[in-house]
Amino acid sequence: MNWPHKDLLGTRELTREEILLILDTAESFKEISRRDIKKVPTLRGKTIITAFYEPSTRTRVSFELAAKRLSADTVSISQSTSSATKGETLRDTGKNLEAMQPDVVVIRHSMPGSPHILAKALASCIINGGDGAHEHPTQALLDLFTIRQKKEALDGLKVAIVGDIAHSRVARSNIFAMKKFDIDVTVCGPPTMIPPYLEDLGVNVEYRLDKAVADKDVIMLLRIQKERGGVMYIPSTKEYALLYSLREEHLQKAKPDVIIMHPGPMNRGIEISDAVADGPYSVILDQVENGVAVRMAILFLLLGGEGEK
């Protein structure tokens, strides 16, 4: 099938077939990162800018390695090193970057919709690397890739997403993506962290952790989004940890082959115990490894071929 989009702004607008195309393409790129020579010439001569206006370790490194392993050139800018501190608007920064002919701009910004503004203003392909509490599509896609890798199929699975759902772009992108498949999604967290519209998305809500994880194939944990005021929604992190920290005792209620996921960064002792994070059910580092292959696939699909852009 054809890749029909100029940009990757969210999982909401992707079809099931487009998601599967990304995952299948990523399967082919996975072995490159395990080679001695971790480089193929596919995107030689293409330029990719990563503009991260929020802190990032994984996503930025993952995008840069994905680009470099495809032989593309990368330049990165961040909040502190950009002219945003001198008062330049996002649109102006974007137009100025575009004048230097990048093929892809990856943007992370605290303002929801920032990538959409750039996508409209620029001819370059825009990838959303996380926009506020809105979407983080590449994270959801690498999560689906990891789930499919461990469970072989996506349809028929039961997933619990636990944590600060209201402020989590990871939760939102995952819900949008998972609902394209026959995946039963349950979200869990303190009532103040569960937004009201979730039932409209076909998602179950559960306030008790032991009930939420019962019979699940996948448990995905999220941290409290302090930078989005997450701590204001709970009496204390200690109480949160008492009620919502996933510990080994909870796992007995889940499926025997349950996998534990976390998009990182983890706050050990708050949403996840050490024993679970480092235990045999954890696929947290697989998620990180797969992220590079999934991002290679996305860069390739956006740039390779003439398509119908």
Add this chain to the structure above:
Amino acid sequence: MGPTTVLDEKAIDRTITRISHEILEKNGGSKNLSLIGIRTRGIYLAKRIQEKINTIEKRELPVGVLDITMYRDDIFKLKTPEIKKTEIPFDVNNITVILVDDVMHTGRTTRAAIDAIMDLGRPRKIQLAVLVDRGMRELPIHPDYAGIFHPATSDEEIFVKLREVDGQDEVILAKPQ
């Protein structure tokens, strides 16, 4: 004029038998040889050569699968580039790789395949086996083993059909209508 048959089922089998013998003759046996088939039909030809050599020498050569899409020089001109898996389950260092493809034309596929293999290691030798050499080279690359040399003009098409994917064994030449 409709399409004409270049090789039928029996001729394809005889040709693969001959190529297999030539590979053994040129390399003084089957030691340190591995086969790598270029997707899609090169894979099945490589497997057939593997079977022939197994019958002759009683040695099963390893077979790898190569997808050259990542190495194509026209990747940005393709409408729908589709990347499939490369699976080479052996070390290519210091061995002789027999690269297998169905049709040899411009040489660009072979160039991409050689680059792809070189990125995996340093084989002692790479040799090329093709079922049909249709001429019209654009690069200075030539097969070590060619089943049949059948020159075709640029508006003619050579189709290799193999039973594993197409349900029958046949090489046909289709002329423009």
